Amino acid sequence: MAKRKSGLSLRTASCPSCGAVGSMREIVYGMPGRDFDFDKYIVGGCCVTEVDPDIGCVKCDWRGMCGECS
Numbered sequence: 898m899a900k901r902k903s904g905l906s907l908r909t910a911s912c913p914s915c916g917a918v919g920s921m922r923e924i925v926y927g928m929p930g931r932d933f934d935f936d937k938y939i940v941g942g943c944c945v946t947e948v949d950p951d952i953g954c955v956k957c958d959w960r961g962m963c964g965e966c967s
């Protein structure tokens with residue numbers, strides 16, 4: 898599988914809530930497909946809110962935007 902180039906490296910980002918490093922995952926909305934990588938992404942569900950978080954923490958369940966973590 899090809900490595901996806903992203904401006905933000907979630908692998909090295911730390912959670913702004915619990916401080917865990919490497920626990921950040923990209924949130925994908927909708928139904929996960931057969932080849933969905935649960936190790937790399939969080940399922941955001943189909944309920945889209947006014948402000949959709951695009952990343953989340955698998956340790957503390959924090960949800961937020963990419964700009965909030967570094």
Ligand SMILES: [Zn+2]
Pocket residue numbers: 912913914915916917920954955956957958959
């Ligand atoms: Zn966290």
